[in-house]
Amino acid sequence: MSQSVAVRVSHLGKQYRLGATQASYNTFRDAIIQTATLPVRALGRVLRPSSAPSQRTLFWALQDVSFQVQQGEAIGIIGSNGAGKSTLLKILSRITDPSAGRVEVYGRVGSLLEVGTGFHPELTGRENVYLNGAILGMRRSEIARKFDEIVAFAEVEKFIDTAVKHYSSGMYLRLAFAVAAHLEPEILVVDEVLAVGDSHFQKKCMNKMSDVAHEGRTILFVSHNMQAITSLCSSAIVLNAGQLVFQGTAQEAVALYLQQSQDASQLYTDLRTARRKSNPKAIFESIQITSGQGESRFPKTGEDVQIAVQIRCFEPIRDASVCVVIWDSAGGRVIDANTRMAGQDVTLSQGDVGIWTFCLRDVLLRPAFYRIEAYIGDVYLGGIDYLPNALTFEVQMNPEYPMGTVDYPGSYRCQFEVQYYPAEQAVERSV
Amino acid sequence: MAVIDKIDQMNQGYNPYQTQPLVIESKTGWVSLRLREVWEYRELLFFLTWRDIKVRYKQTLLGAAWAILQPLMTVIIFTLFFSRLSGTASDGVPYPLFTYVALVPWFFFANGLAHAATSLVENANLVKKIYFPRLIVPLSGVLAGLPDVLLSSLLLVGMMLMYQVVPPLSSLVWLPLFLLVALITALGVGIWLAALNVNYRDIRYVIPFLIQLWMFASPIPYSSSIVSDAWRSVYGLNPMVGVVEGFRWTLLGVGQPPGIMTLISAGVALVILVTGIAYFRRVEKTFADVV
Numbered sequence: 116m117s118q119s120v121a122v123r124v125s126h127l128g129k130q131y132r133l134g135a136t137q138a139s140y141n142t143f144r145d146a147i148i149q150t151a152t153l154p155v156r157a158l159g160r161v162l163r164p165s166s167a168p169s170q171r172t173l174f175w176a177l178q179d180v181s182f183q184v185q186q187g188e189a190i191g192i193i194g195s196n197g198a199g200k201s202t203l204l205k206i207l208s209r210i211t212d213p214s215a216g217r218v219e220v221y222g223r224v225g226s227l228l229e230v231g232t233g234f235h236p237e238l239t240g241r242e243n244v245y246l247n248g249a250i251l252g253m254r255r256s257e258i259a260r261k262f263d264e265i266v267a268f269a270e271v272e273k274f275i276d277t278a279v280k281h282y283s284s285g286m287y288l289r290l291a292f293a294v295a296a297h298l299e300p301e302i303l304v305v306d307e308v309l310a311v312g313d314s315h316f317q318k319k320c321m322n323k324m325s326d327v328a329h330e331g332r333t334i335l336f337v338s339h340n341m342q343a344i345t346s347l348c349s350s351a352i353v354l355n356a357g358q359l360v361f362q363g364t365a366q367e368a369v370a371l372y373l374q375q376s377q378d379a380s381q382l383y384t385d386l387r388t389a390r391r392k393s394n395p396k397a398i399f400e401s402i403q404i405t406s407g408q409g410e411s412r413f414p415k416t417g418e419d420v421q422i423a424v425q426i427r428c429f430e431p432i433r434d435a436s437v438c439v440v441i442w443d444s445a446g447g448r449v450i451d452a453n454t455r456m457a458g459q460d461v462t463l464s465q466g467d468v469g470i471w472t473f474c475l476r477d478v479l480l481r482p483a484f485y486r487i488e489a490y491i492g493d494v495y496l497g498g499i500d501y502l503p504n505a506l507t508f509e510v511q512m513n514p515e516y517p518m519g520t521v522d523y524p525g526s527y528r529c530q531f532e533v534q535y536y537p538a539e540q541a542v543e544r545s546v
Numbered sequence: 547m548a549v550i551d552k553i554d555q556m557n558q559g560y561n562p563y564q565t566q567p568l569v570i571e572s573k574t575g576w577v578s579l580r581l582r583e584v585w586e587y588r589e590l591l592f593f594l595t596w597r598d599i600k601v602r603y604k605q606t607l608l609g610a611a612w613a614i615l616q617p618l619m620t621v622i623i624f625t626l627f628f629s630r631l632s633g634t635a636s637d638g639v640p641y642p643l644f645t646y647v648a649l650v651p652w653f654f655f656a657n658g659l660a661h662a663a664t665s666l667v668e669n670a671n672l673v674k675k676i677y678f679p680r681l682i683v684p685l686s687g688v689l690a691g692l693p694d695v696l697l698s699s700l701l702l703v704g705m706m707l708m709y710q711v712v713p714p715l716s717s718l719v720w721l722p723l724f725l726l727v728a729l730i731t732a733l734g735v736g737i738w739l740a741a742l743n744v745n746y747r748d749i750r751y752v753i754p755f756l757i758q759l760w761m762f763a764s765p766i767p768y769s770s771s772i773v774s775d776a777w778r779s780v781y782g783l784n785p786m787v788g789v790v791e792g793f794r795w796t797l798l799g800v801g802q803p804p805g806i807m808t809l810i811s812a813g814v815a816l817v818i819l820v821t822g823i824a825y826f827r828r829v830e831k832t833f834a835d836v837v
Binding site: 123131205206209210213219224228229232245249251252255 | 567569570593594596597600601671676678832834835
């Protein structure tokens with residue numbers, strides 16, 4: 116029985132100090148001051164930084180999480196932002212240690228928390244393939260054997276000896292993913308890497324992922340894309356506020372998660388404390404949705420919708436684009452609206468705070484729950500701030516767009532009427 | 547292909563997870579140094595070192611010439627200022643040569659130390675996204691300085707030819723050992739600072755002063771013979787004293803042959819390294835959360 120277990124997680128917990136990154140920069144001074152007064156204690160603090168973070172606010176990013184993954188099983192990990200998904204992956208990939216509990220892993224683990232980790236812009240494509248492969252845990256001989264395959268998958272044969280800083284962002288991503296895709300560990304841990312690139316590339320990635328899943332390898336897969344979860348994974352767990360709230364089939368887990376996000380739907384979200392990568396040049400401070408003539412309520416099918424995002428800039432940004440993307444609950448990308456499509460480049464100076472409002476006309480979405488992704492990116496550096504789940508809102512039923520008795524899944528709901536003619540008449544009309 | 551597969555299988559012969567699981571749990575107390583793990587990741591060490599070497603002088607106008615220019619400029623400055631002040635300080639050897647011999651290991655040490663100390667923060671993207679023994683990062687920072695030693699040694703050979711100084715061949719075997727002491731010292735101090743730098747970014751500003759002070763606490767622009775006997779035993783606790791004196795003795799034949807002081811230097815270097823690794827291991831589990 117126990118032979119078939121690939122990963123056993125028992126009572127896993129991870130505690131973080133709130134604002135640890137910012138606060139710790141000051142503590143050297145504190146440490147010195149304390150050295151003057153209480154040398155022993157200060158030395159103890161420097162030597163044992165993990166102990167006794169007394170007055171700081173502690174919170175559990177993960178608490179008492181237990182589950183098992185069988186060998187060859189593809190398991191999805193879902194949950195809203197801050198639910199603890201990334202923390203769980205980091206512990207499984209041994210990047211950070213848990214504060215409580217334990218994990219037993221049976222097999223070689225390969226983790227893909229981002230594509231292109233360790234890529235160096237000054238090195239050529241060839242050199243980066245070897246470097247990145249080594250970083251991901253491949254042997255040199257293994258990389259050499261797969262090299263041609265990797266380059267062919269990435270479709271960059273002609274540029275393989277060019278420094279990757281001259282690559283287009285598409286080529287860069289393709290090469291980065293190609294290396295990662297040829298990693299062959301027994302247990303693969305994957306974070307939202309599929310959220311990059313164009314749709315052609317995303318499809319290619321998904322295909323590769325499902326190949327991997329069908330080869331019988333164990334996969335732990337985190338995504339906001341419910342479609343990807345249900346198509347790749349047989350089972351899934353749902354995390355909420357650091358705790359495991361469900362383990363079962365992928366379909367059931369997705370349904371539960373959607374129910375949760377419906378409960379969480381709102382008109383305004385304060386995003387200042389949202390979890391994001393450290394020290395972005397600019398952040399989304401808030402997002403608000405209004406409907407019709409700017410009324411503070413959820414929209415009905417066919418109404419105008421205004422999405423307002425407030426951005427604060429910490430470091431100058433040039434030629435950036437502010438984007439909002441509306442996703443449906445099945446993981447379909449429904450609407451893209453961004454400043455670049457509107458022909459505007461966003462240039463901000465340090466300290467600027469501004470509100471961008473996207474006024475969407477006649478939004479013909481079916482009554483359901485939708486998630487808004489907010490993204491600021493610049494052409495050269497990519498993502499500046501990225502919140503895949505900035506806000507969840509509801510589109511309510513509009514009597515002018517009849518629903519019928521069954522809730523049909525098509526997201527786009529235009530007005531239509533049905534005409535009927537008997538066949539002969541139809542033929543006559545077409546002649 | 548079959549051969550490569552075979553090699554792969556041999557490489558993977560040591561697989562600790564096959565029979566018993568890898569256990570991830572909260573570690574408390576002092577942990578072991580786990581040097582075997584570093585050895586298992588030697589290919590990554592190789593690639594990171596190779597990357598550091600390749601990238602070091604990219605986008606510089608003079609490229610690898612900097613490996614020679616740094617000590618050369620320093621020799622010129624020292625010659626202009628110090629040789630006039632203390633004419634007898636170079637033990638009868640031409641002052642530029644006397645100083646340059648010391649600067650070859652010194653720059654290896656100083657640059658290695660500086661690179662290692664900032665390496666974890668500079669490689670934060672790696673540390674946050676992938677697991678590997680973190681020790682590899684400062685280690686590759688120091689090792690990447692070795693080609694610079696070769697380059698700066700070229701000029702050393704040229705200077706020795708010019709001044710017609712012939713080193714006693716039998717003593718040359720000591721040279722790699724002295725270089726090893728410099729490497730261990732740079733690595734030991736670098737590892738201490740790298741680990742501290744993650745939590746306390748003040749370290750970044752401390753490094754230049756530390757290196758400057760250390761330089762004057764080592765017999766680089768002067769001969770260690772000017773240090774009074776009373777202070778010599780304290781002075782010898784600085785491992786770079788042993789390294790620089792060793793280089794001078796091997797290549798120029800001046801000063802004391804390797805003895806007790808050399809052993810003390812090597813011993814101190816090892817102590818710094820071992821305590822550094824222990825401290826590094828102790829705090830490394832928090833790196834990804836803090837860096």
